[in-house]
Amino acid sequence: MSPLPSDAMTIRGVLIEDTFAEAFTMRVARIVITGHSTRWVRAAALKLTGFATSVIGCKCEAGVERELAASETPDGRPGVSVLFMTASKDDMGKRLIERIGQTVLTCPTTACYDGLPGLPDRVGVGSALRFFGDGFQSSKVVAGERFWRIPVMEGEFLVQEKFGMLKGVAGGNFLILARSADAALAAAEAAADAMASHPGIFLPFPGGVVRSGSKVGSRRIKSMIASTNDAYCPTLRAITKTALPEGVNSVLEIVINGVDSPAIASAMRLGIDAACRDGVVQISAGNYGGKLGPHHFYLRKIMEGAAQ
C-alpha cells in the first residue's frame, strides 16, 4: 500500500476519507407503541418496521429508535419508539394506516401513540383505523388529543387520532472498507451497536448494515432507479472503475436516518469511531457529487477531535 499523505486523518490507523455523505429530506413520524410487556412491544415494532429498508422498494423507511421505560410512555406501560419516514406527506398517512392497521392493531395488548405531539403538521391515523370498529368504536379527548378505542376480540385497541410529522433526514451513511468480510462485518456490528438507541435516529437496514450499496440508475436498464455500486464491489475490481484501495476485499455500509442533521452527525461520529478497528482500511461515504441531496455530512468534520 502507498503511504498516507501527511495531512490524512486516521483513527487507530484507519483512514477517514476526505469526502461526505449526501442525504435527503423525507417526512418523519415518531410512533410510540406500548404493551403489556416488552415482549409484545418488540413484536409489534418488529412487524411495523419490517420491509421498510428503503423508500425505493418499500415505500417507507422505518426503524426502532429506542425502547421506552414505563415511566416514559403515555399509559405507563413498557414501550418502544419507532421512527417512520416517507417521501411525501400523502404517503405518510397511507403507509401508517396500512402498517399500524396490520401490525399494531393486530398485536396483543398494544396501544399506539403519537411521539411528536404539538407539531402543526399532522396526519390522520386513528381517524381512519377507527372504521375497523364497525360503528362500535368510541373516542376520548384527553388534554385536547383524541384517542380512538376500537373494540377487538382481546378487549380494546387504543390509537391516537393524529400523528405529527416533520421534515427529517434520510440517507446519512458511511462505508467500511476492510481487508476481509469478517473484519468488515465485525466493524459494522460494532458501529451499529454504538449507534443503537441514539436518540433521534434509526438504522433502516437489517441489523443496521447494508451490503448492497447502490448507485443511481443502471448501466444497462434505463428504467431502474438504482443498481449495484460496482465501484465498491471487490469482485468487480478488475473490470470496472473501482473506488477500492489496495487490500480491500469487503465493504459494508451503515445508513442512518433521523429527525434532523445534528442527530445523524452525532450518531455517525459514534459509529465511525467504533468501526475504526483492526482489519479496517478506510472509512468512506456515499454521495452523488452534492447535486441530489441537500444534507452533506463531511466525515472529517464529523470526526474532528477523534483523529490520532
Add this chain to the structure above:
Amino acid sequence: MSGLVARLKTRLQQRADLSEVLAEPWATRSPSEMAGRAVYLERDGRVTLGDLFDIEGQSSGRIEFTGELDLADRLGAGLQEGEVLVKGNVGREAGLAMAGGILDIDGDAGPRAGAAPLGYKRGMVGGEMIVRGSAGPESGVAMRRGLLVIGRTAGSQTGRGMIAGTVIILGAAGPDTGLWSKRGSVVALGKITPPETYAYACTYQPIHLRIILERLRSRYRLPIQRKHFTGLYHRYSGDLAELGKGEILAWTRS
C-alpha cells in the same frame, strides 16, 4: 398565584347567580372590568361582582374565587376559556353547560354541576370540571363532551342522559348514575350500582383510562392510586333503554 383573585367581602346572605361573571371574553379583562360584571341576587336583584368581591391581580386567563360560596350559583356557567379555581364550596349549577377551559373546585359543588340548563338538551360540551369534594344530584346531566371529575361522592342521577363525554367519580356514585345515557362513560373508582337498564359486558383493563387517570394525577394532583391504573374494571353497557352506546366502568378489586 398569577391571574386574578376574587375574595368574597362578606358572607352571602342570599343566593347569588354568577352565570354572567365568566362570560367570554373574561380572560383578558382587568380587575376593574371584571368588577363591573353583573351578579343577580335572589332578593335584591342586580348588583356587580365588585359589590360582592374584592378583585385584584393581573389578567392572565386565570381567576381564583375565595370565600364561603355555598350560595353562589352558576359559577362558570357557559365557561369557554381559561382556568377558574374555587377555594371552597360552590352552590348550584356550577359549570352549567360549560364549553371549554378548566373549572377546579376545591370543595363541594351543589346540585347539577356541569349539567344542562333546565329545558335544554345539552349540558357540558367541553372543558374539564374538577370537583374535589362531593357533587350534588344531577351533576353532568346531558353532558355532550368534556370531563367531569368528582373527588368524593356523587349525588343521584349523576350523568343522567349523557350524550357523550366522561364522568369520573372517585368516591361512591349515587343511585341511577348514568341513567338514560346514550353514549359517554361513567368511571367509578368507588361503589356504584349500575341502573337495571345497563348490561354487564366484561371485566378488563381499559387502556385509555390510564391516560386519563395519569392526567388527573399529574395535572390536578388528584389522589389516583396505583390500583386504579393497573386494575380491572367491570364494563356495563347502557342505557339499553336508550341508544345503549354508553358505558359504566366500575373498578374492581378482583
